[in-house]
Structures are given as C-alpha cells and as structure tokens.
Amino acid sequence: MISLAHAQTAGAADPTGGFMQLLPMILMFVVLWFLMIRPQMKKAKEHKALIAAIAKGDEVVTQGGMVGKVAKIGDSYVTLEIATDTEIVVQKPAVIMVLPKGTLKSL
Numbered sequence: 001m002i003s004l005a006h007a008q009t010a011g012a013a014d015p016t017g018g019f020m021q022l023l024p025m026i027l028m029f030v031v032l033w034f035l036m037i038r039p040q041m042k043k044a045k046e047h048k049a050l051i052a053a054i055a056k057g058d059e060v061v062t063q064g065g066m067v068g069k070v071a072k073i074g075d076s077y078v079t080l081e082i083a084t085d086t087e088i089v090v091q092k093p094a095v096i097m098v099l100p101k102g103t104l105k106s107l
Contacts (some may be wrong), residue, residue, distance in 0.1 A: 050093050054078065059099040062090050069104060 068080030
C-alpha cells in the first residue's frame with residue numbers, strides 16, 4: 001500500500017519547478033523595497049543635497065532643535081550664531097532644515 005502511494009506522487013511532477021514556493025518571498029521583497037527602502041534612500045539623497053547646499057548666512061535648524069544663522073562652514077562642521085556674539089559648532093549632518101531668509105529677525 002505504501003509503495004502504491006509513493007508511486008502515484010512520484011509521477012506527478014510540479015510543472016512550475018518550485019517557482020510558486022518562491023513567489024511569496026519575491027513579492028514580500030518587492031513590497032519592502034517600494035514601501036521602506038526606496039523612500040529612505042530618496043530622503044537620504046535629499047538630505048545630502050541640503051547639506052551640500054548650505055551657505056554662510058543661511059538660517060538652519062539642527063536635530064536638537066537649535067536654530068541659528070550659519071557663520072562659518074568647514075569640511076565636517078558648521079558654526080552657528082544662535083544669539084548675538086554666541087556661536088556653537090555642530091556637525092553638518094545635524095542640520096535638518098534650512099529656513100527661509102528673514103525667519104530669525106533677532107540675529
């Protein structure tokens with residue numbers, strides 16, 4: 001009886017070659033790519049362009065919430081004037097947003 005059952009399953013080969021078993025994994029990767037990885041890469045590219053475009057006199061916001069006007073720019077660091085005669089040094093990647101000119105009236 002066991003030999004008959006084994007003989008019946010051996011003759012029925014999978015016509016798709018196992019592709020149907022891999023299809024859910026492929027679909028999950030495609031969904032993950034479009035919902036998570038691609039937007040993250042796009043945002044990182046925009047942030048890199050923002051950092052490269054920072055110029056002296058720009059008004060910026062840092063990750064910590066500090067706002068100030070760019071006084072000096074180095075290779076890795078930016079000096080911000082946060083009040084009259086008060087300057088701080090932050091890393092360039094810490095700058096998250098450039099404000100429109102004239103936002104900070106007191107500096």
